[in-house]
Amino acid sequence: MSYLSSLTLALGLLLAVALGLVLTRYRRTVVRVTALHTELTTLRQALLRDPLTGLANRPGLTQAWTRLAPARPYVAVIDLDGFKPVNDSHGHAAGDIVLTTIAARLRTITTTAARLGGDEFAILLEGPDPTAIAHQLARTIAAPIPLPTGITVTVTASIGLAPTTGDLPAALADADAAMYRAKTTNAGVVLFDPHRDDHTTPTPDTRPAVRVRDLNPITVPSPADLL
Numbered sequence: 001m002s003y004l005s006s007l008t009l010a011l012g013l014l015l016a017v018a019l020g021l022v023l024t025r026y027r028r029t030v031v032r033v034t035a036l037h038t039e040l041t042t043l044r045q046a047l048l049r050d051p052l053t054g055l056a057n058r059p060g061l062t063q064a065w066t067r068l069a070p071a072r073p074y075v076a077v078i079d080l081d082g083f084k085p086v087n088d089s090h091g092h093a094a095g096d097i098v099l100t101t102i103a104a105r106l107r108t109i110t111t112t113a114a115r116l117g118g119d120e121f122a123i124l125l126e127g128p129d130p131t132a133i134a135h136q137l138a139r140t141i142a143a144p145i146p147l148p149t150g151i152t153v154t155v156t157a158s159i160g161l162a163p164t165t166g167d168l169p170a171a172l173a174d175a176d177a178a179m180y181r182a183k184t185t186n187a188g189v190v191l192f193d194p195h196r197d198d199h200t201t202p203t204p205d206t207r208p209a210v211r212v213r214d215l216n217p218i219t220v221p222s223p224a225d226l227l
Contacts, residue, residue: 053103061114074130077175080119158183162192
């Protein structure tokens with residue numbers, strides 16, 4: 001074999017080795033980028049979910065609202081009645097069972113449900129008769145809940161309904177005001193009435209300020225923003 005042939009063969013082998021190394025590094029890079037994208041997608045989904053119930057949280061509700069806003073859905077705010085005694089008498093584990101059970105029941109009524117915090121939830125309702133759906137929801141929530149100890153507990157719901165007349169924070173505020181009237185009058189389900197549920201002007205019998213929650217939308221980063 002001539003010197004030139006030997007040199008050509010050696011260069012070919014070196015190029016093959018170099019190409020193999022490049023391809024190996026490329027594959028590893030693709031695997032790492034894919035894994036990172038998967039992790040970021042999982043993180044983004046987690047940012048939109050309540051960790052206990054699996055329902056949407058406030059950012060998740062905002063995202064759903066953005067998708068459904070053209071249909072002008074009704075907003076319902078749901079506050080559980082009788083939850084605190086269960087929590088106090090049977091412990092936080094029992095309270096968590098109640099919350100996760102209620103979350104599962106909400107999913108049977110609507111695909112757009114969120115936990116706002118504590119024992120307060122919100123849903124977006126589409127359809128010609130949201131009040132009838134809200135009453136159905138109240139009956140579903142009131143069904144007995146068995147605990148692992150063999151005890152059965154029951155909670156009910158105060159539900160405030162509000163039509164979409166503006167943005168999500170405004171609709172939530174209206175529904176929250178209607179819910180407070182439902183709770184204080186034991187009405188169960190109340191449709192927002194601007195003449196009876198004015199939440200903009202403080203009065204002596206206005207509910208405690210702690211119930212007025214931050215209803216501003218929250219921006220959730222996309223995977224591309226986090227890279």
